[in-house]
Amino acid sequence: MIRQPIIVVMGHVDHGKTSLLDKIRNTAITNKEAGGITQHIGASEVPIEIIEKICGPLLKKMGAKITIPGLLFIDTPGHEAFTNLRKRGGSVADLAILVVDISKNFEPQTYEAIEILKEYKTPFIVAANKIDLMTGWIKQNTTSFTESIAKQRPMVVEQLETKLYELVGKLSEVGFSSERFDRVKDFKNEVVIVPLSARTGEGIAELLMYATGLSQRFLEANLNIEVNGPGKGSIIEKKEERGLGSTADVILYSGTLKVNDTIAFATEKGIGKAKIKALLKPKALQELRESSSKFYYIDSVSAAAGIKISGSGLEEALSGSLVLSTDNEDYEKEISAELKEVFETDKNGIILKTDTIGTLEAISRLLKNENVNIGRKGLGNVNKRDIVDAFSMRSIDPYSAVVLAFNVNIDDEAKMESETAAVDIINSSIIYKIIDDYKAWLDSAKKKERDSAEKALVFPGEALILPNSCFRMSHPAVFGIDITRGKIKPSYLMMNGNGEIVGRIKEMQNNGAPVQEAKKGDSIAVSMEDVTFGRQIKENETLYTFMNDENERLLRYKFDYLLTDEDRELNDEISAIKRKNRKVG
Numbered sequence: 001m002i003r004q005p006i007i008v009v010m011g012h013v014d015h016g017k018t019s020l021l022d023k024i025r026n027t028a029i030t031n032k033e034a035g036g037i038t039q040h041i042g043a044s045e046v047p048i049e050i051i052e053k054i055c056g057p058l059l060k061k062m063g064a065k066i067t068i069p070g071l072l073f074i075d076t077p078g079h080e081a082f083t084n085l086r087k088r089g090g091s092v093a094d095l096a097i098l099v100v101d102i103s104k105n106f107e108p109q110t111y112e113a114i115e116i117l118k119e120y121k122t123p124f125i126v127a128a129n130k131i132d133l134m135t136g137w138i139k140q141n142t143t144s145f146t147e148s149i150a151k152q153r154p155m156v157v158e159q160l161e162t163k164l165y166e167l168v169g170k171l172s173e174v175g176f177s178s179e180r181f182d183r184v185k186d187f188k189n190e191v192v193i194v195p196l197s198a199r200t201g202e203g204i205a206e207l208l209m210y211a212t213g214l215s216q217r218f219l220e221a222n223l224n225i226e227v228n229g230p231g232k233g234s235i236i237e238k239k240e241e242r243g244l245g246s247t248a249d250v251i252l253y254s255g256t257l258k259v260n261d262t263i264a265f266a267t268e269k270g271i272g273k274a275k276i277k278a279l280l281k282p283k284a285l286q287e288l289r290e291s292s293s294k295f296y297y298i299d300s301v302s303a304a305a306g307i308k309i310s311g312s313g314l315e316e317a318l319s320g321s322l323v324l325s326t327d328n329e330d331y332e333k334e335i336s337a338e339l340k341e342v343f344e345t346d347k348n349g350i351i352l353k354t355d356t357i358g359t360l361e362a363i364s365r366l367l368k369n370e371n372v373n374i375g376r377k378g379l380g381n382v383n384k385r386d387i388v389d390a391f392s393m394r395s396i397d398p399y400s401a402v403v404l405a406f407n408v409n410i411d412d413e414a415k416m417e418s419e420t421a422a423v424d425i426i427n428s429s430i431i432y433k434i435i436d437d438y439k440a441w442l443d444s445a446k447k448k449e450r451d452s453a454e455k456a457l458v459f460p461g462e463a464l465i466l467p468n469s470c471f472r473m474s475h476p477a478v479f480g481i482d483i484t485r486g487k488i489k490p491s492y493l494m495m496n497g498n499g500e501i502v503g504r505i506k507e508m509q510n511n512g513a514p515v516q517e518a519k520k521g522d523s524i525a526v527s528m529e530d531v532t533f534g535r536q537i538k539e540n541e542t543l544y545t546f547m548n549d550e551n552e553r554l555l556r557y558k559f560d561y562l563l564t565d566e567d568r569e570l571n572d573e574i575s576a577i578k579r580k581n582r583k584v585g
Helices: 018-030 048-062 110-120 145-149 154-173 206-223 331-341 357-367 384-392 413-423 431-454 550-559 567-583
Strands: 004-009 038-040 041-048 068-074 096-102 124-129 178-180 191-194 232-239 245-254 255-259 262-267 270-275 278-282 293-296 299-302 305-310 322-326 350-354 376-380 402-405 425-430 461-472 477-488 493-495 503-511 523-528 542-544
Touching: 004 110, 018 124, 018 206, 048 068, 048 206, 068 206, 068 305, 096 110, 096 206, 096 384, 096 477, 110 255, 124 154, 124 206, 154 178, 154 191, 191 206, 232 305, 232 357, 255 425, 262 331, 270 331, 278 299, 278 331, 293 331, 299 305, 322 331, 322 413, 331 357, 350 357, 350 384, 350 523, 357 376, 357 402, 357 431, 357 523, 376 384, 376 431, 384 402, 384 413, 402 431, 413 425, 425 431, 477 503, 477 542, 542 567
Parallel strands: 004 068, 004 096, 096 124, 124 191, 178 191, 350 376, 350 402, 402 425
Antiparallel strands: 038 041, 041 068, 232 245, 232 322, 245 305, 255 299, 262 270, 262 322, 278 293, 278 305, 461 477, 461 542, 477 523, 493 503, 493 542, 503 523
């Protein structure tokens, strides 16, 4: 059997996600004589008969026989709409609709949605919403954008084209080729943009048409299921319901679940089980957040569907985790593999805490893409142990001595410990932002370390004592030099070509002005204590900066990025001169 595609609606707050789904539902209800519409888990099942009635002849343009039974729209807020819709190796969602306010273009949660969609390789359609708010737009009594735009004035059409051009440009910046739906030439490689109004309904027909047609054309192979097989789904949310006890909202994407079935799922301690006491759906037009009196009970449910499950033991279930009927012979192996995969860590790395298993997986994957190691990860509030573990990383890798906290609180004890140990906590409720904030923290930490290293370390330098440039023989000796390689600073010890330390640079000047650093190509005057010009140092002699062994090791292995290829070569020469002097000594 071919199931209906699971479509998640994403986008920035106030760009019209809920309004869009409300308009789809209301439009469908108006046409309910052709079929029914069922709401559950903040979701809506729209049967194909209703879609065909709304879209009319538009569907025939897609050139495919429609075999899917309808569309299942998922309506949950923010990142939760997607990260908890997960299965091993990907997302439960077959297709996404990214809602963008056409006048505001991309905003923070738009970027978040894009990053998640890219990471899970989920195809999507852009709903360019709020076209009715453009100056001069005249509402038409139709659900078709094509019919409506044909009746708008040229200045309105031109204004829309400008907004669409800006949107195409923004999508290009984040790596996607896109075009208005009626101009797309390659549906596999171009993102479809559907201009619409969630308030007036103009464009709803095209949105449903392309959601149906693209699912049919490119996703049909993924929609084949065994209806009578054991159920397999994803936990969107768990909660306590008065009169029901522990419940879980589940998207079932394969098989069937029945009352009295035993289901298995992931918990923080391993595999948990629960016997299904009740399967519930909300009554028409009621949300799952309503009281239990607004639900009705069913005996079984087949994919694809959203359902509320009641059963003892569900309080331990992890939101975003796999849920399986124990009729599935491999359920223990699958859930164990899921837990191992999601909670797998590196030997050393940052500490990561998130609210659900779904966000834990999503952020872990994004961090891996940035080559960031995760030393420990978990669910729930940031606690004292997290801070202590991050502090212990400082001696191993200071760039990992930080806690990333996504959508969770920070215990008071952890706050106090973080201040005492000077461990930073990066806290955010937007996925892409927590990654960007960590990268900014990392850049800042590296800059601090680099600045500190440049002040404390001696860098390789080579200088030629100029002929006829001695201004003072001793107390201190003052003479001219050319920097031939590397760099030299005041306080650097200098040695000759035999590895013998000749003295320490006291001051440096250029045309009478103090100099704090001289680089290759500079000609300066230096003063040096405890030497006599003509004895320890002579004109046309080459001097080198003296670096102790620890200094050389740090430059070679830890701060190598601060050196040029020529610096590295000079560093090796200085090391060889010192070794030669030791053998002679």
